[in-house]
Amino acid sequence: MMQYRDAKGVILLDILPQGQCINAARYCSTLDRLKEAIRRKRPGLLRRGVVLQHDNATPHSANLTQQWLQRYGWEILPHPAHNPDLAPSDFHLFGPLKRHLGGMAFETEDDLISELRDWFDNLDVDFFRAWKYGSEGHFTCLLEFTSLSSYQNATIACNALGGFLASVRTAEELAMVQVLANKTSMWLGLDDIEEEGVFIWQEDGEKLTVAEYNAVFPVAPNNFNDDQNCIEFREYTLGLNDWYCDYHLKALCEIPPLPGVC
Ligand SMILES: [Ca+2]
Ligand SMILES: [Ca+2]
Numbered sequence: 483m484m485q486y487r488d489a490k491g492v493i494l495l496d497i498l499p500q501g502q503c504i505n506a507a508r509y510c511s512t513l514d515r516l517k518e519a520i521r522r523k524r525p526g527l528l529r530r531g532v533v534l535q536h537d538n539a540t541p542h543s544a545n546l547t548q549q550w551l552q553r554y555g556w557e558i559l560p561h562p563a564h565n566p567d568l569a570p571s572d573f574h575l576f577g578p579l580k581r582h583l584g585g586m587a588f589e590t591e592d593d594l595i596s597e598l599r600d601w602f603d604n605l606d607v608d609f610f611r612a613w614k615y616g617s618e619g620h621f622t623c624l625l626e627f628t629s630l631s632s633y634q635n636a637t638i639a640c641n642a643l644g645g646f647l648a649s650v651r652t653a654e655e656l657a658m659v660q661v662l663a664n665k666t667s668m669w670l671g672l673d674d675i676e677e678e679g680v681f682i683w684q685e686d687g688e689k690l691t692v693a694e695y696n697a698v699f700p701v702a703p704n705n706f707n708d709d710q711n712c713i714e715f716r717e718y719t720l721g722l723n724d725w726y727c728d729y730h731l732k733a734l735c736e737i738p739p740l741p742g743v744c
Pocket of ligand 1: 678
């Protein structure tokens with residue numbers, strides 16, 4: 483199943499018949515269908531320019547596919563190598579879909595496909611905005627890195643997307659991350675690696691202020707074992723905490739808003 487969407491919802495759901503594999507030629511025919519669906523569902527978008535995000539699977543990077551993309555002038559959103567978890571669909575879409583299908587039984591493939599189409603058709607448009615927050619005109623796009631990595635590697639992966647590990651500087655932002663994190667811990671972009679006790683935001687290189695500290699730290703950073711220099715959102719305290727930088731956690735990456743993505 484291949485599903486293409488933008489901030490307004492699903493544009494194309496393309497389901498491979500059982501036993502068929504995806505290769506570059508088949509992928510290009512999917513792109514043909516996608517182009518047609520965009521023309522029908524998002525008038526004017528083809529003219530304004532399409533920015534597509536797909537991961538680095540072989541059919542996506544094959545010559546045939548590259549030629550197709552060049553022919554129509556579609557831009558590709560950069561995707562760091564070996565990071566399948568950065569495809570937002572993998573965590574934000576397939577998780578809820580699996581939960582929806584759990585326990586259901588289908589007599590035929592067509593019944594399953596029809597259930598899938600119904601589910602996608604009935605998704606609330608807010609489902610696709612869950613990762614967008616901020617005031618009007620200043621939206622931020624958040625990506626959850628679901629694979630576990632050190633603070634440093636999470637930072638590298640996020641920088642590769644033109645972003646930084648997310649800032650959580652106000653009670654409102656903390657409340658939102660409590661929901662996004664959904665009972666897991668994750669790296670945020672704040673650390674005292676350079677100088678013990680001086681916490682610096684990745685976002686702008688500024689020091690953590692007293693107001694920010696009071697808003698987001700339920701307990702004081704304790705630099706336990708003299709070795710806790712990176713800040714996580716902590717599932718137990720529902721707030722920020724200093725933790726071991728080499729520990730492997732999920733991470734929250736903040737990237738500039740991208741039309742059609744978030
Ligand atoms: Ca420390
Ligand atoms: Ca600590």
